[in-house]
Amino acid sequence: MATIRIHTTQNVTLEYEVASVGDRIVATLIDYVLLLAWGILWAVIITSLARGGHESDGSTNWGGLTSIITVLFFCLIFAPYIFYFLFSEIFFNGQTLGKKARDLRVVRLDGTAPRVGDYFLRWLLRLVDFGIGGGIVAVVAIAAGGKGQRLGDLAAGTTVISLRPRPARAADLPGPAAPAGYQPVFPQAADLSDHDAALLRQLLGRGLQQENYVVINETASKIKQLLGVQTDLPDEAFLRTVLRDHAYLLAQE
Incomplete structure (x- = not known):
C-alpha cells in the first residue's frame, strides 16, 4: 500500500x-x-x-x-x-x-x-x-x-x-544514532538514563510487534509524566521522537 x-x-x-x-x-x-x-x-x-x-x-x-x-x-x-x-x-x-x-x-x-x-x-x-x-x-x-x-x-x-496500525519491523525503530543535522524536539529527553531509553525501546518494539497499543499509550503517558512534556503527537510518534532526541543529545555530551 x-x-x-x-x-x-x-x-x-x-x-x-x-x-x-x-x-x-x-x-x-x-x-x-x-x-x-x-x-x-x-x-x-x-x-x-x-x-x-x-x-x-x-x-x-x-x-x-x-x-x-x-x-x-x-x-x-x-x-x-x-x-x-x-x-x-x-x-x-x-x-x-x-x-x-x-x-x-x-x-x-x-x-x-x-x-x-x-x-x-x-x-x-x-x-x-x-x-x-x-x-x-x-x-x-x-x-x-x-x-x-x-x-x-x-x-x-x-x-x-x-489510521489502522501497521505491523512493526525492527528496522522501523529508531537506531542508536540520530541522523546528521537532527534538531531535537524534546530537550528533556536528555534526562532519560540509558536504562530508561533501553526499556522504552523494548516496550515500544514489543507493543508494535504484538499490536498492543494499550502498552504504547501507557508508556507514552509515563514518559510524558517523567519528562514533564505536553504534546499532541500520537503515542508512537512521540516515543520514537524521544528515542531519537535521547540518542542525539547523548552523542553531544
Whole structure:
C-alpha cells in the first residue's frame, strides 16, 4: 500500500498509509446507506402522519401546519443529503461515519490540520468527482495520483489516510544514532538514563510487534509524566521522537 510522509510543524516526519481506493469506496457506500436509511425513516414518518390525519370524509388534515413550517420540515429532511459530507468532516475531525467505520481520515499534506475552507473545497468538488460517471472521476484521480487524492483533495491540498496500525519491523525503530543535522524536539529527553531509553525501546518494539497499543499509550503517558512534556503527537510518534532526541543529545555530551 502507498505511503506518504507528512512533516509536522514540530519538526517531526510522520509516515501514513494512503487509504486504498477500495476502503474509500466502502466508506462512501456506508455513508450513502446511512443517507438512504434517513430517507426511509422520514418516508415512514410522513406516511404515518398522513394516515393519522386522514379524516372520515376522505380529506387530509395536516394538523394546521403553516406553509413556513412545511418548508422547514422538508429542509430538515433534505439538508443531510446536501451537507452531510461537509459538516461531518468539519465536526468529526476529517471523518464521516463511513470513514470512521473504515478508520480513515482527511489530513493536509503539509501536516497542519485541515481548515473549514479545505473541507468546503472537497465538498464543492464532489459534484465533479462523484457527479460524473457515478464516481469514476474520483476513482481514476485517486488511482493515478499516487497520493490518494481525488480532484477535491488536489484543490484543498489534502488526502485521506488509513489510521489502522501497521505491523512493526525492527528496522522501523529508531537506531542508536540520530541522523546528521537532527534538531531535537524534546530537550528533556536528555534526562532519560540509558536504562530508561533501553526499556522504552523494548516496550515500544514489543507493543508494535504484538499490536498492543494499550502498552504504547501507557508508556507514552509515563514518559510524558517523567519528562514533564505536553504534546499532541500520537503515542508512537512521540516515543520514537524521544528515542531519537535521547540518542542525539547523548552523542553531544
